[in-house]
Amino acid sequence: MKKKTLIRDIAQHLDVSIATVSLVLNGKAKENRISDALAEKVLTYVEEVGYKPNQLAKSLRTGKTHVIGLIVEDIANSFFATVAGLIEKKALERGYRIIYCSTNNDTAKTSDLLTMFQERHVDGYVVAPPNGVEEEIGALVRNGKPVVLFDRLLPGVLANAVVVDGAAGTSQATRHLLSQGFSSVAFVTINSGQTQMLGRRQGYAQAMREYGLSELVLEVDFLLEREQMIQRIHEFLRANPLCDAILFSTNYLSVYGLEAISRLGLRIPEDIAIVSFDDSDLFRLYSPTITVIAQPMEVMADNIIGTLLTALEGGDEKGRTTQVQLPPSLLIRQSSIRRVH
Amino acid sequence: MKKKTLIRDIAQHLDVSIATVSLVLNGKAKENRISDALAEKVLTYVEEVGYKPNQLAKSLRTGKTHVIGLIVEDIANSFFATVAGLIEKKALERGYRIIYCSTNNDTAKTSDLLTMFQERHVDGYVVAPPNGVEEEIGALVRNGKPVVLFDRLLPGVLANAVVVDGAAGTSQATRHLLSQGFSSVAFVTINSGQTQMLGRRQGYAQAMREYGLSELVLEVDFLLEREQMIQRIHEFLRANPLCDAILFSTNYLSVYGLEAISRLGLRIPEDIAIVSFDDSDLFRLYSPTITVIAQPMEVMADNIIGTLLTALEGGDEKGRTTQVQLPPSLLIRQSSIRRVH
DNA sequence: ATGAAAGCGCTAACAG
DNA sequence: CTGTTAGCGCTTTCAT
Numbered sequence: 001m002k003k004k005t006l007i008r009d010i011a012q013h014l015d016v017s018i019a020t021v022s023l024v025l026n027g028k029a030k031e032n033r034i035s036d037a038l039a040e041k042v043l044t045y046v047e048e049v050g051y052k053p054n055q056l057a058k059s060l061r062t063g064k065t066h067v068i069g070l071i072v073e074d075i076a077n078s079f080f081a082t083v084a085g086l087i088e089k090k091a092l093e094r095g096y097r098i099i100y101c102s103t104n105n106d107t108a109k110t111s112d113l114l115t116m117f118q119e120r121h122v123d124g125y126v127v128a129p130p131n132g133v134e135e136e137i138g139a140l141v142r143n144g145k146p147v148v149l150f151d152r153l154l155p156g157v158l159a160n161a162v163v164v165d166g167a168a169g170t171s172q173a174t175r176h177l178l179s180q181g182f183s184s185v186a187f188v189t190i191n192s193g194q195t196q197m198l199g200r201r202q203g204y205a206q207a208m209r210e211y212g213l214s215e216l217v218l219e220v221d222f223l224l225e226r227e228q229m230i231q232r233i234h235e236f237l238r239a240n241p242l243c244d245a246i247l248f249s250t251n252y253l254s255v256y257g258l259e260a261i262s263r264l265g266l267r268i269p270e271d272i273a274i275v276s277f278d279d280s281d282l283f284r285l286y287s288p289t290i291t292v293i294a295q296p297m298e299v300m301a302d303n304i305i306g307t308l309l310t311a312l313e314g315g316d317e318k319g320r321t322t323q324v325q326l327p328p329s330l331l332i333r334q335s336s337i338r339r340v341h
Numbered sequence: 342m343k344k345k346t347l348i349r350d351i352a353q354h355l356d357v358s359i360a361t362v363s364l365v366l367n368g369k370a371k372e373n374r375i376s377d378a379l380a381e382k383v384l385t386y387v388e389e390v391g392y393k394p395n396q397l398a399k400s401l402r403t404g405k406t407h408v409i410g411l412i413v414e415d416i417a418n419s420f421f422a423t424v425a426g427l428i429e430k431k432a433l434e435r436g437y438r439i440i441y442c443s444t445n446n447d448t449a450k451t452s453d454l455l456t457m458f459q460e461r462h463v464d465g466y467v468v469a470p471p472n473g474v475e476e477e478i479g480a481l482v483r484n485g486k487p488v489v490l491f492d493r494l495l496p497g498v499l500a501n502a503v504v505v506d507g508a509a510g511t512s513q514a515t516r517h518l519l520s521q522g523f524s525s526v527a528f529v530t531i532n533s534g535q536t537q538m539l540g541r542r543q544g545y546a547q548a549m550r551e552y553g554l555s556e557l558v559l560e561v562d563f564l565l566e567r568e569q570m571i572q573r574i575h576e577f578l579r580a581n582p583l584c585d586a587i588l589f590s591t592n593y594l595s596v597y598g599l600e601a602i603s604r605l606g607l608r609i610p611e612d613i614a615i616v617s618f619d620d621s622d623l624f625r626l627y628s629p630t631i632t633v634i635a636q637p638m639e640v641m642a643d644n645i646i647g648t649l650l651t652a653l654e655g656g657d658e659k660g661r662t663t664q665v666q667l668p669p670s671l672l673i674r675q676s677s678i679r680r681v682h
Numbered sequence: 683a684t685g686a687a688a689g690c691g692c693t694a695a696c697a698g
Numbered sequence: 699c700t701g702t703t704a705g706c707g708c709t710t711t712c713a714t
Contacts, residue, residue: 004691006691006692007691007692007693008691008692016700016701017700017701017702018692018693018701018702019693019694019700019701019702019703020699020700020701022692022693022694023693023694023700026693026694028694032694032699032700033699033700034699034700035699038699038700052456052459052460053460053691053692054401054460054462054690054691054692055460055461055462056397056400056401056406056461056462056690056691056692057401057690057691057692057693057706058691058692058693059397059692059706060395060397060398060401060690060691060692060706060707060708061691061692061693061694061705061706062692062693062706063706065397067440067461074426075416075422075425075426075429076419076422076423076425076426078417078419078422081416081417081419081422082417084416084417085415085416085417085443088416088441088442088443089443092442097440097442097457097461098440098441098442099408099438099439099440100429100439100441101429101433101438101439102426102429102430115393116438118393119393119394119395119396120396120397120408120438121395121396121397255622255626258626259626262626262628280623281596281623282621282622282623282626282627285596285599285600285603285623285627286623286626286627286628287603287627287628345707347707347708348707348708349707349708357684357685358684358685358686359685359686359707359708359709360684360685360686360687360709360710360711361683361684361685363708363709363710364684364709364710367709367710369710373683373684374683374684375683375684376683379683379684394707394708395706395707395708397706397707397708398690398706398707398708398709399707399708399709400690400708401690401691401692401706401707401708402689402690402707402708402709402710403690403708403709404690
């Protein structure tokens with residue numbers, strides 16, 4: 001076990017003071033009028049012995065950890081995994097590390113996570129919040145902590161946020177289905193009450209209203225297990241034989257829906273047309289290919305990191321809140337195209 | 342901005358010493374013969390004001406951070422995302438947090454990541470290492486840091502590891518294809534040189550040898566972009582029209598393969614049979630459903646965390662290395678079943 | 683049973 | 699231009 005080199009060791013070796021070394025290392029040589037020659041000498045030696053300051057001590061002293069806490073709904077979900085991957089990459093480029101955790105939409109767990117992040121003194125928070133953490137997030141924001149919400153908003157909390165205009169996406173998708181001649185378009189969603197889900201539902205409702213049609217909505221309980229969700233959709237399809245198109249509010253519901261449809265032996269799009277929220281390999285490659293409302297993940301990640309870093313580094317812009325709403329894009333594929341027999 | 346409560350504050354308020362509070366908080370009241378009554382009083386007050394010790398200070402003092410560094414190849418890949426999710430969950434249950442990063446198989450990036458983790462004093466490491474970090478990982482192990490490798494081994498490095506017997510998986514899959522009557526089974530893999538890939542290839546080679554058949558292997562350069570990989574597979578299929586079955590060594594190659602097959606207008610399994618490594622929604626739902634060699638992810642995660650915690654907490658078992666090799670399971674679906682016309 | 687005090691390693695204000 | 703020094707908040711030994 002090799003002995004850790006300390007700042008003291010390097011100061012001793014070079015016969016200068018600890019302060020000098022610290023100043024040089026933190027780029028404050030100039031403003032403290034330390035000679036270039038000396039600064040150079042310090043840097044060279046530090047490099048030579050591979051000295052790395054103890055970040056814990058540094059953080060304890062400065063109060064900055066250069067760690068960002070990232071809270072997503074489920075890291076195993078392709079949407080969140082992709083966004084998390086992009087955020088990680090971009091944060092790393094700017095010198096920040098990520099600690100992430102999944103909430104699984106569990107309010108209590110999220111609360112705990114938020115507490116942990118505070119204990120660990122993360123510099124900033126990126127959160128896709130479940131309902132019920134308005135208090136905690138609100139407190140964070142009030143205390144001036146850099147926070148960026150994404151994917152969904154928290155009613156009653158004014159915080160930085162990067163979301164997608166789900167209503168625009170679903171209304172466009174619904175109109176697309178109706179214009180293809182499908183007449184009974186159902187909307188399958190989750191009863192989580194989260195803002196992005198409400199928005200998506202509103203977009204559907206509005207388009208149906210425009211066409212003078214009544215809504216046909218299945219709301220699945222978000223606490224159900226996979227198999228139970230498939231069952232619900234299965235039952236719904238059997239109970240509504242006239243339904244000839246379904247718009248799913250989120251990626252995993254579509255996956256369950258495909259499963260249910262396949263069990264019923266229905267053909268897509270002949271018997272039933274499909275549109276999903278979120279794109280993925282599965283939807284691109286499924287046979288038939290699935291029409292989706294795709295979220296601009298790269299742009300989202302850029303905005304999230306951009307907003308967070310501004311809050312993190314631009315201490316002057318106090319009390320300024322940035323909210324960004326990005327447009328999704330409808331990628332029309334085979335699953336929603338009317339086939340003439 | 343509410344003032345942070347310190348241990349000093351609570352000691353002052355209760356009119357006891359800081360040490361007493363600290364001892365009680367760390368469950369060392371008994372062994373220091375602190376009266377139950379006092380201990381109780383401290384706990385109650387701490388609870389009341391919601392005091393949380395500063396983890397940075399604590400870590401600086403104790404040298405433990407209760408953070409595990411997790412390095413995967415790509416968090417956006419469903420295999421790694423799922424394993425990461427499971428590891429996170431299990432670690433959390435045991436009081437550990439996860440910092441994760443993706444390597445994208447970049448040796449230099451991984452080196453940096455490892456350095457960062459050391460600077461941040463993570464308590465343990467879980468790594469799916471790219472080749473080229475044998476030095477760094479070896480140094481970690483020699484210095485007694487708890488390390489668990491997974492998915493692949495590092496040649497020449499004796500470290501704890503949890504891997505899957507890929508050779509068993511691919512040989513079984515190859516035999517399955519051959520016994521179905523497919524005669525020209527190709528193996529599509531990546532030239533990364535990683536042990537898991539070598540193992541998978543060996544399993545294929547062995548099964549082919551058993552049947553007295555010669556190998557047909559496509560090795561795609563692991564640095565290529567998605568579209569280029571698809572192109573390679575596309576070319577390969579055109580150049581080998583007699584090939585009637587393909588075994589893909591990893592999930593994303595299969596996805597690219599499906600893309601290439603679909604562009605060529607080939608039917609599965611009539612024109613070409615398919616088996617993939619790794620299971621996913623896509624393979625379960627694809628039409629036809631895709632036969633896969635599934636890795637036992639839950640068991641892997643259990644073993645990884647179990648091994649790491651043993652190394653972390655059982656300081657006595659010095660120098661003990663645990664290597665676990667888990668069996669995969671062949672899930673036979675439609676894509677590899679011979680259809681009689 | 684309890685308190686005083688010595689650090690963990692680093693930063694930065696201040697005094698030369 | 700450089701050195702001294704006072705902490706950041708906590709743990710833990712040792713003396714009482």
